[in-house]
Amino acid sequence: MPGSAREPLGTIAVVGDGPTGLVAAIALRRALPRCAVTVIPTPADPAALADWTAALTPRSNAFLRQMGIEEGMLAARAGASLRLGTELAGWTSGQSRAVHPFGAAPPPEIAATSVSAALALADRFALPSDDPASPLSDIDYGLRLNPQAYTRALGALAAHLGVTRSPSGFAAATGDTSGGIAGLRLASGEDVTADLFVDCSGPASLVAQGLPSEPHIDWSRILPVDRLLIPPTTGAPKLTALDRITATPLGWRGEVFGRDGTHALFAASIEVGSPEAWVEAAGFAEAAVIPLAPGRRDRLWQANVICLGDAGVRFEPLHWLNAALVHAQVALLIELLPGRDLHPLERNEFNRRAAAMADRARDFVALHYHAPTRPEGAFQDYAAGLALPDTLRLTIDEFTRRGRLPFFEEDVLPRDAWVFAMASLGIAPGPTARSVTLTPAARTALIRGHEARAAAAVQSALPYRDWLAAYLQSAR
Amino acid sequence: MGRRDPVSVVIVGGGTAGWSAAAALARLVPGGADIRLIESADIGIVGVGEATLPHVRQFIQQIGIDEAAFMRATHATFKLGIDFRNFGRIGDSYIHPFGTFGRDLAQVPFHHYWLQRRAAGEEADIGQFSLAVQAARAGRFQLPRETDLSLASSYGYAYQFDAGLFGPYLRDFACQHGVTRTEGRIVSVERDAESGDVASVTLEDGTRFTADLFIDCSGFRSLLLGDALEEPWEDWSHWLPCDRAVAMPTASPAGEIEPYTRATALGAGWAWRIPLQHRVGNGYVYASAFIDDDSAAEGLRGTAEGAALADPRILRFRAGRRRRSWVGNVVAIGLASGFLEPLESTSIYLSHMAILRLVDLFPFGGISPADRAEFNRLVDMEYDRIRDFLILHYHATTRDDSPFWDHVRTMQVPDSLAEKLELWRATGRVARYGEGLFFEPSWVAVYCGQNVVPDRWDARAALPDQPVLARALDRLKQEIAAQVQAMPGHRAFLERETRRLAHAG
Ligand SMILES: Cc1cc2nc3c(=O)[nH]c(=O)nc-3n(C[C@H](O)[C@H](O)[C@H](O)COP(=O)(O)OP(=O)(O)OC[C@H]3O[C@@H](n4cnc5c(N)ncnc54)[C@H](O)[C@@H]3O)c2cc1C
Numbered sequence: 001m002p003g004s005a006r007e008p009l010g011t012i013a014v015v016g017d018g019p020t021g022l023v024a025a026i027a028l029r030r031a032l033p034r035c036a037v038t039v040i041p042t043p044a045d046p047a048a049l050a051d052w053t054a055a056l057t058p059r060s061n062a063f064l065r066q067m068g069i070e071e072g073m074l075a076a077r078a079g080a081s082l083r084l085g086t087e088l089a090g091w092t093s094g095q096s097r098a099v100h101p102f103g104a105a106p107p108p109e110i111a112a113t114s115v116s117a118a119l120a121l122a123d124r125f126a127l128p129s130d131d132p133a134s135p136l137s138d139i140d141y142g143l144r145l146n147p148q149a150y151t152r153a154l155g156a157l158a159a160h161l162g163v164t165r166s167p168s169g170f171a172a173a174t175g176d177t178s179g180g181i182a183g184l185r186l187a188s189g190e191d192v193t194a195d196l197f198v199d200c201s202g203p204a205s206l207v208a209q210g211l212p213s214e215p216h217i218d219w220s221r222i223l224p225v226d227r228l229l230i231p232p233t234t235g236a237p238k239l240t241a242l243d244r245i246t247a248t249p250l251g252w253r254g255e256v257f258g259r260d261g262t263h264a265l266f267a268a269s270i271e272v273g274s275p276e277a278w279v280e281a282a283g284f285a286e287a288a289v290i291p292l293a294p295g296r297r298d299r300l301w302q303a304n305v306i307c308l309g310d311a312g313v314r315f316e317p318l319h320w321l322n323a324a325l326v327h328a329q330v331a332l333l334i335e336l337l338p339g340r341d342l343h344p345l346e347r348n349e350f351n352r353r354a355a356a357m358a359d360r361a362r363d364f365v366a367l368h369y370h371a372p373t374r375p376e377g378a379f380q381d382y383a384a385g386l387a388l389p390d391t392l393r394l395t396i397d398e399f400t401r402r403g404r405l406p407f408f409e410e411d412v413l414p415r416d417a418w419v420f421a422m423a424s425l426g427i428a429p430g431p432t433a434r435s436v437t438l439t440p441a442a443r444t445a446l447i448r449g450h451e452a453r454a455a456a457a458v459q460s461a462l463p464y465r466d467w468l469a470a471y472l473q474s475a476r
Numbered sequence: 477m478g479r480r481d482p483v484s485v486v487i488v489g490g491g492t493a494g495w496s497a498a499a500a501l502a503r504l505v506p507g508g509a510d511i512r513l514i515e516s517a518d519i520g521i522v523g524v525g526e527a528t529l530p531h532v533r534q535f536i537q538q539i540g541i542d543e544a545a546f547m548r549a550t551h552a553t554f555k556l557g558i559d560f561r562n563f564g565r566i567g568d569s570y571i572h573p574f575g576t577f578g579r580d581l582a583q584v585p586f587h588h589y590w591l592q593r594r595a596a597g598e599e600a601d602i603g604q605f606s607l608a609v610q611a612a613r614a615g616r617f618q619l620p621r622e623t624d625l626s627l628a629s630s631y632g633y634a635y636q637f638d639a640g641l642f643g644p645y646l647r648d649f650a651c652q653h654g655v656t657r658t659e660g661r662i663v664s665v666e667r668d669a670e671s672g673d674v675a676s677v678t679l680e681d682g683t684r685f686t687a688d689l690f691i692d693c694s695g696f697r698s699l700l701l702g703d704a705l706e707e708p709w710e711d712w713s714h715w716l717p718c719d720r721a722v723a724m725p726t727a728s729p730a731g732e733i734e735p736y737t738r739a740t741a742l743g744a745g746w747a748w749r750i751p752l753q754h755r756v757g758n759g760y761v762y763a764s765a766f767i768d769d770d771s772a773a774e775g776l777r778g779t780a781e782g783a784a785l786a787d788p789r790i791l792r793f794r795a796g797r798r799r800r801s802w803v804g805n806v807v808a809i810g811l812a813s814g815f816l817e818p819l820e821s822t823s824i825y826l827s828h829m830a831i832l833r834l835v836d837l838f839p840f841g842g843i844s845p846a847d848r849a850e851f852n853r854l855v856d857m858e859y860d861r862i863r864d865f866l867i868l869h870y871h872a873t874t875r876d877d878s879p880f881w882d883h884v885r886t887m888q889v890p891d892s893l894a895e896k897l898e899l900w901r902a903t904g905r906v907a908r909y910g911e912g913l914f915f916e917p918s919w920v921a922v923y924c925g926q927n928v929v930p931d932r933w934d935a936r937a938a939l940p941d942q943p944v945l946a947r948a949l950d951r952l953k954q955e956i957a958a959q960v961q962a963m964p965g966h967r968a969f970l971e972r973e974t975r976r977l978a979h980a981g
Contacts, residue, residue, distance in 0.1 A: 004933075404836050406850065433504050
């Protein structure tokens with residue numbers, strides 16, 4: 001029997017018209033140009049963090065390029081600017097400052113400033129190089145975006161690719177007899193059916209609500225943040241390569257320094273402080289308080305419904321990983337693109353890998369609450385008392401004892417990001433065969449070599465402002 | 477950080493595993509370990525294990541061994557893959573290459589497009605789209621390019637070498653780098669009454685050696701882990717019933733040297749053929765429940781080509797592993813920790829992998845339970861995944877010509893493999909793991925080579941205009957053929973550099 005290609009998906013309904021839904025729709029339509037992909041609007045939900053985080057990590061660059069979402073277009077139309085990493089203020093003591101850069105870490109045997117961090121500290125920028133001999137091959141960057149402009153730009157691209165936008169919004173999802181979704185009812189009263197439903201509606205998970213109830217994996221004993229404060233307006237723009245996360249005794253404040261404005265938020269726990277105290281600690285004039293229930297669905301793909309973004313996984317936006325996770329999961333969906341005959345084993349494969357991604361992002365965030373020293377503060381005390389997942393315990397333990405980072409399948413963070421996180425939190429690597437046996441002369445040579453590399457990179461880079469101006473000029 | 481007191485290490489056994497461990501520790505933990513290796517010439521080494529995987533190159537590079545010198549010392553040849561004959565069906569032959577098939581298109585793996593063309597009655601052999609397979613078939617070899625995305629970097633290579641020469645070569649190397657060698661038979665193992673750790677080993681002449689860390693490389697005897705610590709054995713012979721081998725070297729034939737290993741399925745197992753510079757290694761791996769030793773030796777004589785250079789020699793083993801490889805202060809590496817038959821040449825890889833893990837976890841400042849747990853987690857994962865891959869070779873068959881093949885064809889496979897098979901059949905996909913030994917191209921090679929063709933595959937393979945797709949595949953085939961044409965023969969390539977040759981002037 002020769003077999004055959006599977007019958008392709010004929011219709012896909014993407015519920016949610018924020019960046020998560022639009023990116024999914026664009027990716028699916030590109031993969032299956034003859035498939036009718038419809039985006040069904042849902043009310044904008046400020047709690048849909050994957051939609052509203054204004055910063056991405058380097059991993060998204062290649063993904064967006066692959067999906068035909070060009071960086072130049074984002075610079076011209078979505079307020080894009082480029083960032084080299086994040087400054088962590090006050091995480092290990094009240095006064096501490098550390099840079100968590102992107103790119104390659106210095107040789108593990110020496111404690112040194114990475115090339116990316118050196119650039120950022122000098123307030124300079126250059127694009128990464130492909131040539132391993134160039135010190136600029138050590139750097140990498142992430143994008144910042146204006147969420148509203150980004151949503152509009154994605155919407156235009158989706159329309160251009162032939163994705164249909166339903167004029168009428170989502171009203172209800174109806175289950176079928178086999179544990180899936182039979183169809184959607186729109187506000188207009190119209191019914192929509194599809195081979196596959198992609199739920200990008202944010203934490204309300206409007207489509208998945210129509211499924212038989214699914215176990216929810218609760219992360220509230222692991223991640224402290226369950227309230228977010230978002231001010232109604234953005235702050236003044238600031239041109240810099242680093243964004244900032246500041247620990248305060250009542251929570252942490254995140255600031256993305258976009259060229260359109262500063263996108264700030266404050267993350268807190270219901271266990272510590274009050275809305276008034278949070279607003280004060282955040283330094284906001286006023287802010288909406290948004291609840292966040294950290295955790296994820298056990299299976300992100302159930303029957304004919306795939307949950308992306310906050311519909312599937314919810315966690316505090318430390319380091320702004322929410323959209324990065326969406327991109328990794330959309331790439332996975334495109335890799336494992338099903339036919340019309342959805343197969344349970346391919347769902348299992350997607351669920352295994354997508355869950356591994358989510359859990360590892362959670363571990364990365366949780367790591368930040370387990371530094372060896374912490375500033376005084378009720379929030380820090382509360383967070384430090386939370387549970388350490390076994391996988392994170394293993395990571396910290398192996399790193400501190402043996403200077404190694406065990407491999408985890410589907411980690412959305414590159415190895416070097418873990419190295420940088422450890423360094424920024426004051427978690428020192430344990431002795432390795434290399435570090436223990438390195439002669440003093442060899443160590444000095446390594447340090448000198450690395451310092452020269454960083455200095456050369458700084459030399460060849462432009463001041464951030466000048467670089468950005470030239471970049472925007474060429475993007476027009 | 478800074479320097480610390482060296483950890484004292486005694487390695488028990490001087491086979492491939494023992495000397496590999498000694499050489500690697502001497503080079504990768506210089507000054508961090510005091511290393512002594514004890515071996516017994518009376519007992520000797522297992523003396524087989526001649527086909528390797530590309531990882532062995534990284535291993536020898538990492539410890540600073542020059543490739544040409546090593547090839548010369550071990551009479552090594554290049555290996556591009558394994559030719560599996562008569563596995564899926566008598567008369568079949570496919571090569572599992574160290575390389576990929578075709579090129580992915582629009583994020584869809586190549587094999588989906590190949591399946592699509594195959595269903596249209598074309599392109600029966602996916603091997604046509606692998607440079608490594610075509611070069612192997614043509615008896616040609618060239619070093620791959622390392623970094624770019626061209627065809628010339630679409631493959632890797634390994635070596636076929638003389639197992640009796642590899643250990644001694646590493647011995648000289650390790651001793652030059654400060655390893656102390658002791659000749660003698662260990663007659664007793666003393667344990668610390670309190671901790672249960674191994675305290676010392678004692679030789680026939682009464683000499684006693686203590687150490688912080690003991691590495692058990694004593695081969696199938698498993699002198700420390702198995703005998704002394706009595707770590708339980710996990711038996712896998714119900715899935716991998718072969719438990720003996722008969723080995724016999726033969727003279728090299730004149731002409732081209734095959735740049736690959738052959739594995740030919742026989743009535744109660746399979747036979748290897750490993751061409752070296754100066755001879756050919758042959759052996760029949762069989763299940764004693766299905767054939768007796770004499771008939772197996774007879775079977776080997778029947779398939780081995782060329783004049784025999786020695787009498788057939790019989791080896792006994794079992795498929796499985798010790799439940800844990802690192803217990804107390806004893807780390808078992810090589811045959812002392814477990815055995816998976818050589819169908820995919822994985823055993824030396826497993827030793828080298830374990831050695832490099834041990835370097836990663838090297839117990840400066842004392843062994844902690846976490847080191848052991850982590851080491852065992854990593855070793856188990858490797859063993860389990862290789863096990864499933866080996867079982868596939870036996871199970872994916874339509875052979876019903878002997879009780880052995882009836883058994884393996886109809887046996888119940890581990891759930892982990894059953895699910896992989898079902899996913900492949902229903903969707904043409906290979907479950908993806910970032911860690912482990914065999915990745916997608918390897919699974920595709922064996923599935924397709926053994927006629928496990930999916931019922932359904934990626935819908936996107938049907939989207940391109942089919943004549944355009946057919947032309948693209950044709951072009952790829954021609955490109956590969958042209959590159960193979962431009963490669964030298966394997967023998968010519970070997971002889972191009974006399975530094976590689978054992979018998980060069
Ligand atoms: C039939 C067969 C075919 C194989 N083919 C391949 C292949 O193609 N590719 C591959 O990668 N692997 C293959 N292997 C596996 C390969 O042979 C081994 O992985 C490799 O040789 C390592 O063996 P070892 O060092 O663990 O054990 P051994 O070679 O058995 O060494 C054991 C050592 O311990 C010493 N010793 C034992 N007891 C004592 C004692 N009481 N006192 C002192 N010293 C002692 C011995 O003297 C010897 O030095 C094959 C194995 C078999 C059985």
